[in-house]
Amino acid sequence: MKKILMTRPLPDAVQDAARGAFDVTVRPGTDPLSDAELRAALRDFDGVLPTLGDAFSREVFDDVPDPRCRILANFGVGYNHIDVDAAQAVGVMVTNTPGAVTDATADIAMTLMLMSTRRAGEGERMVRAGNWPGWHPTQMLGLHLTGKIVGIVGMGRIGQAIARRCHFGFDMQVCYHSRSPKSLKYEATPVQSLKALAQVVDVLVIAVPGGAETHHLIDADVLDAMQDHAHLINISRGDVVDETALIRALEQKTIGGAGLDVYEHEPHVPQALRALDNVVLLPHLGTAALEVRTSMGLMAVENLTAFFEGKAPPNPV
Known part of the structure; x- marks a missing residue:
């Protein structure tokens, strides 16, 4: 045996x-x-x-x-x-x-999208700390996800599963950047330049495989191209994103926020990242x-x- x-x-x-x-x-x-x-x-x-x-x-x-x-x-x-x-x-x-991992990982992407845009992590921390003063009309205002533009980097199985959820579930306009155009059963616009994609979307979702070809694919140039209200979501591999550049963008609030399930040097998560309120941090729950x-x-x-x-x-x- x-x-x-x-x-x-x-x-x-x-x-x-x-x-x-x-x-x-x-x-x-x-x-x-x-x-x-x-x-x-x-x-x-x-x-x-x-x-x-x-x-x-x-x-x-x-x-x-x-x-x-x-x-x-x-x-x-x-x-x-x-x-x-x-x-x-x-x-x-x-x-x-x-x-086997496709739908579960896509679900976590949607979880992060909602948590980040609607400031759910920040709100829960406020309640748990006993600091919630009660409801008022301008408290914890976030980004309404329905009808927004989502950009997906990588349109393999997982990227397409995320796109379906965004299109059919949230009436979002789907744009994507991948090695080749895809034949899909819903409207989705291919964008050749990653920076051009980053410039126009409200949410940028990373769904590429890890490896040398995608190391720091999301760097300072891509982050600088994003709109100041836009959110970055990463469910791929941690080193696809330049973590130092992301921390800088979050600290300077040049982007609206981020949702991460993976990190550049797992399980280490920098204190500078953990200290920020405008990022949602999950412990690699993609298929959990x-x-x-x-x-x-x-x-x-x-x-x-x-x-x-x-x-x-x-x-x-």
């Missing part, structure tokens, strides 16, 4: 499914694999089910040039923590779990629903099972 390492505890249904097919070791810690653990995972197991933060870099593969491990069945759609080219060079396949995490885990197990049965895994990277 093939030996599999599950690098974090996953829902019981996922562990049960994996144990039905493999000899499974579940690492009890919830932190990312250490340098030593990364190398041991490649040496000591036939397959690994890693997740965000398990940094299988080129250096790790260079140190284990002939790994026992033949597959990294990533738990999650994003895989920028894995050097795929380096993995493939030593014969290690990489898979992921697209589809039991049924979603179970679906993701079962998809990863399906990839493992197919691979070791000599079949093509459903979700190769």
Whole structure:
């Protein structure tokens, strides 16, 4: 029976499914694999089910040039923590779990949009601190979301799910920036320039994959192009946004606010960011629903099972 390492505890249904097919070791810690653990995972197991933060870099593969491990069945759609080219060079396949995360992540984007534009986090802190003086007509005035212009950066599965919610649920005008125009069942305007998109939207939502190509895609120039009432929403990867430039824009109030579910150096969130009232901060809740995490885990197990049965895994990277 093939030996599999599950690098974090996953829902019981996922562990049960994996144990039905493999000899499974579940690492009890919830932190990312250490340098030593990364190398041991490649040496000591036939397959690994890693997740965000398990940094299988080129250096790790260079140190284990002939790994026992033949597959990294990533738990999650994003895989920028894995050097795929380096993995493939030593014969290690990489898979992921697209589809299972789409709607849950889009829902969190909408949560952040509403919380940021309607100042919900700020209002809750006021009530919890006992500082609410009572209702009055000009208190906590935010941005009305219905009918506004949303700009979506990245129109893959998640970007399109966000766009559908904005169009059909909030009667928003959808504009987007992506590598190619999309054929959609609702009106959406492609914008070739990211800065041009930033200039015209009321809400800018980031839904691109992480990696070298998108590192600091949202930089000071893009933030400077945004209108002073506009809000930035990031549900992609933290390093897609230049966090220092974002903090400056929020401090100087050159944008209306931000909603973040991811951070440039997770789990570290700068004190300068935590001190601001015009930003909503969530602890990477994108897929944090039991049924979603179970679906993701079962998809990863399906990839493992197919691979070791000599079949093509459903979700190769």
